[in-house]
Amino acid sequence: MFEEYPKQVILKDGQEVIFRLLRTTDFQALMDFFGRIPEEERWYAKHDLADERLVREWVDHIDLERAVPVVAEVEERLVAQAVLHRHDYGCTSHIGRIRIMVDPEYRGKRLGTWIMFDIINLGVSLGLEKLEARFAAGPEEAAIRGCRKLDFYEAAVLPRYVKSLDGDYHDQIIMIKRLHAGWDDF
Ligand SMILES: CC(C)(COP(=O)(O)OP(=O)(O)OC[C@H]1O[C@@H](n2cnc3c(N)ncnc32)[C@H](O)[C@@H]1OP(=O)(O)O)[C@@H](O)C(=O)NCCC(=O)NCCS
Numbered sequence: 705m706f707e708e709y710p711k712q713v714i715l716k717d718g719q720e721v722i723f724r725l726l727r728t729t730d731f732q733a734l735m736d737f738f739g740r741i742p743e744e745e746r747w748y749a750k751h752d753l754a755d756e757r758l759v760r761e762w763v764d765h766i767d768l769e770r771a772v773p774v775v776a777e778v779e780e781r782l783v784a785q786a787v788l789h790r791h792d793y794g795c796t797s798h799i800g801r802i803r804i805m806v807d808p809e810y811r812g813k814r815l816g817t818w819i820m821f822d823i824i825n826l827g828v829s830l831g832l833e834k835l836e837a838r839f840a841a842g843p844e845e846a847a848i849r850g851c852r853k854l855d856f857y858e859a860a861v862l863p864r865y866v867k868s869l870d871g872d873y874h875d876q877i878i879m880i881k882r883l884h885a886g887w888d889d890f
Pocket of ligand 1: 745802803804805806807810811812813814815816817818837838839843844845846847848849850851853
């Protein structure tokens with residue numbers, strides 16, 4: 705499964721993108737990528753993506769048992785990132801949690817869809833039964849619509865649960881996709 709990387713993907717406009725696993729040497733490229741994501745979007749990540757120490761810690765301690773970070777690269781520039789998180793023990797070990805982010809300049813070209821397909825495929829290969837993604841209703845509407853198209857369903861809504869940078873409350877939507885062993889989305 706991990707040996708499938710790197711792989712090539714062609715975007716809607718014909719541009720070639722390489723999907724591969726994040727490497728320790730990606731520190732600066734990853735900082736640059738996060739720097740191109742507007743702060744009001746980074747705000748919905750669990751951690752401060754502008755924090756160099758934190759990003760350094762991630763790239764130095766990549767643990768594929770816990771989190772599989774897939775990046776999309778165009779001429780040494782990272783243009784998207786998707787992470788599949790999982791627990792190696794306990795009642796949620798059959799569930800993967802995903803986060804994705806696409807460089808604003810590369811949006812609307814199906815890159816988000818392709819990297820999501822890739823993560824779904826990875827989840828199937830890893831034997832996961834479900835994928836979960838959490839979104840802020842409103843600010844993350846594009847991702848919600850994209851996930852619906854990939855058969856994620858809205859499993860729960862936590863009303864007025866998360867807060868925007870401006871202090872406004874938004875519902876948190878928990879979306880789930882069921883995976884089937886031996887089946888893939890491609
Ligand atoms: C959500 C995100 C990953 C989409 O990336 P993308 O490469 O532009 O996505 P795609 O081009 O593959 O579009 C996939 C679908 O998403 C939806 N979508 C994408 N951009 C949208 C927008 N601005 N408004 C509404 N829907 C949108 C559409 O349903 C689209 O399908 P369509 O092209 O058939 O209409 C990107 O906008 C992003 O990184 N947003 C900020 C971070 C974020 O919200 N991450 C989600 C947290 S898990």
